[in-house]
Amino acid sequence: DAGVTQSPTHLIKTRGQQVTLRCSPKSGHDTVSWYQQALGQGPQFIFQYYEEEERQRGNFPDRFSGHQFPNYSSELNVNALLLGDSALYLCASSLNRQNNQPQHFGDGTRLSIL
């Protein structure tokens, strides 16, 4: 039973570039949430996808966008990268109907902006 998988594990980009991060949810899960975690901080909610639509969004600019595919996998896109976008990006999956079940996290993608 595969857990949440994310790719790539590490990525280096320069300011102004664009990046796409990918996530496959845990088998049986249909909801994907994305978080940004800066060093020494807790994860900050970016947005959540369910039924291929963005359902909830945190306090992040429009440079952050996403997509969910029919197989429930998801992508996070960040445009016009800034130095402050350097962080660990975590994907978490859950089953939408089960509100008392925890989200399962992937190992994250560490993004460094030079």
Place this chain on the structure above:
Amino acid sequence: GQNIDQPTEMTATEGAIVQINCTYQTSGFNGLFWYQQHAGEAPTFLSYNVLDGLEEKGRFSSFLSRSKGYSYLLLKELQMKDSASYLCAVKLDDKIIFGKGTRLHILP
């Protein structure tokens, strides 16, 4: 706005007991999670409280008081492997808000 407070760092001794507190002021509440996160790794689920009271799971227990907006995570018989960050998170509808985490150092 949403606010979740927990201590930044704590230190305890191997074999001892430690309590990590979390207070929250949020617009809505559908439960509170505790996660453990080792450096460089993904958060892993520890506990979930939605009703007031104590939930015990092995060496770890979690308590919730909704009227006080307060929770704690209790770790007993501390082991060196318990050195990690502990994240308190509140569930709001379909969104989860995390605190900044408490970094726990275990001394031999």
